[in-house]
Amino acid sequence: MRAAVPVPWQGPPIAVVGIGADGWDGLTRAAREAIGDAEILYGSARQLALVPDTVVATRVRWPTPLVPALPELFERYASARLCVLASGDPMFFGIGVTLARLLGAPALRVLPQPSSASLACARLGWPLAETPVVSVVGRPVESVLPELAEHRRLLVLSADERTPRELARLLGHHGFGDSELIVLEQLGGPAERLDTGIAKRWERPPGDPLNIVAISCVADxxxxxxxxxxxxxxxxxxxxxxLTKQEVRALTMAALAPSPGELLWDIGGGSGSIAIEWCRAHPDNRAITFERLARRRQQITDNAAALGVPQILIHGELRAETVGDIESDAPDAIFVGGGLTQDGVLETCWTRLRPGGRLVANAVTAESESVLLSWVAAKGGALRKFQIYRGEPLGSFTTWRPQLPVAQWSVVKSSGRR
Structure with a gap:
């Protein structure tokens, strides 16, 4: 989802203070003064407990769920001096990011501590700038899957004490059972602890909920x-x-040209392969797929989860009269892999595509090719035709088996096109 316009903040600047497992003793003088000057102190129960009783601010624990409650919570105390406690660096997967989107960066005064990733890399001797970080806080653990690769090292921000075991099972199930896991608990505090093991032999019981997991990937x-x-x-x-087959899928993705944070509509989802590849291209990418058959919608769900992008939204058949009910931004790209000959499908796609967006359509029948030819005449763009052959045994020899030829139309919608 594109960033919402922040609500202008009319109250005093809000101090957002990072606090580590070392608590009050680890804070800078400026951070302590910001907390001490507050009239209202927000935070989790664990964070509030790290502040000594000499701080007289009224303490307000975060409600659950948090994000929907934030506008009313800050409006209620808009005239007071507010301070928000965060874990480590508030702008690293933290509450500071949410508040900046909600209230605007000028409303905040952020005082960070080292992030859990910084501390973990310091303990492990890993280069922070080269180590990807995946958060599974409020997200499925399968979100880690696209980051896994032979010899790769990554950090996972845990949801709770159960995350390390869930990661070990996930790695074992997806061909990374020989990977090393290092669980780092209470980093920077007196109870800091590191525990190491191999994913497929992981038997460690759940430990501290405040942990981050380092993975050194070893692939089967x-x-x-x-x-x-x-x-x-x-x-x-x-x-x-x-299914859009592997070779044609790679060519189709090249034409769709995904960029970070973009939204794809996938028409005629089938097995979900195009939407899945789109979302795997970057963790911020989003996709909505339209598939009229319920059994195929289920297989898209299963494939998306198995390949680490369960966030894909799945709808039924694309219809002009119902598409307006879909709450989403205008798509940055649209792929039409089915339904080309159905009345109104391309018209609806073209209308909803944003100016500058890309539309790619694949056809395997003469009838659907005819539709593409008429649209090329009206809108321009490029036509290509692919013929893929795969080598297969023929007795004691090898022959080339042709796949169905695929005609592809790709076009960019300029601001002047309707």
Whole structure:
């Protein structure tokens, strides 16, 4: 979702103070003064307990769920001097990011401590700038999957004490059972602890809920590789065979040209392969897929979860009269893999596509090719045709088996086109 316009903040500047596991003793003088000057002190029960009783501010624990309650919570105390406690660096997957979006950066005075990732890399000797970080706080643990690759090292921000065991099971199930896990608890505090083990032999009981997990990936080389680059092996997708095949999928993704944070509409989802590859291209990418058959909608759900992008939204058949009910931004790109000959499908897609957006349509029948030819005449763009051959045994020899030829239309919608 694109960033919402912040609500102008009329009250005094809000201090957002990072506090680590070392508590009050680890704070700078400026951070202590910001807390001591507050009339209202927000934070979790754990964070508030780290502040000594000599601080006289009224303490307000965060409600659950937090984000929907924030506007009313800050409006209630808008005239007071407010201070928000955060874990470590408030702008690193923290409450500071949420508040900046809600109230605007000028409303905040952020006083950070080292983030958990900084502390973890300091303990492990890993280069922070080269170490990806994935948060599973409020997100499915499968979100880690697109980051896994042979010899890769990454950090996972845990949701709670159960996350390390869930990660170990996930790694074992997806061909990374020999990977090393290092659980780092209460970093920077007196109860700091590190525990190490191999994913497929992980038997450690749940420990402290405040932890971060380091993963040194070791891949099973007999399993298909699943990287962020387009053209995943066909066998990674389950379903009834309704699938844009690997080679054509790679060419289609090149035409769609995803950029970070963009939204795709995938029309005729089938097995979900295009939407899945789009979302794997970058963790901020989003996709909505339209598929009329319920059994295929289920296989899209299953494939998206298995390949680490469960955030894909799935709808039924695209219809002009119902598409307006879909709450989303205008798509940055649209792929039409099915329904080209249905009345109104391309018209609806073209109308909803944002100016500057890309539309890519693949056709395998003469009738659907005819539709593409008429649209090229009206809108321009590029036409290509692909013929893929795969080598297969023929007795004791090898022959080339042709796949169905695919005609592809790709076009960019300029601001002047309607």
């Amino acid at each position: 080389r007999d399993r298909p590789r699943a990287t962020r680059f387009p053209g995943l092996p066909d066998e990674l997708f389950c379903g009834d065979g309704q």
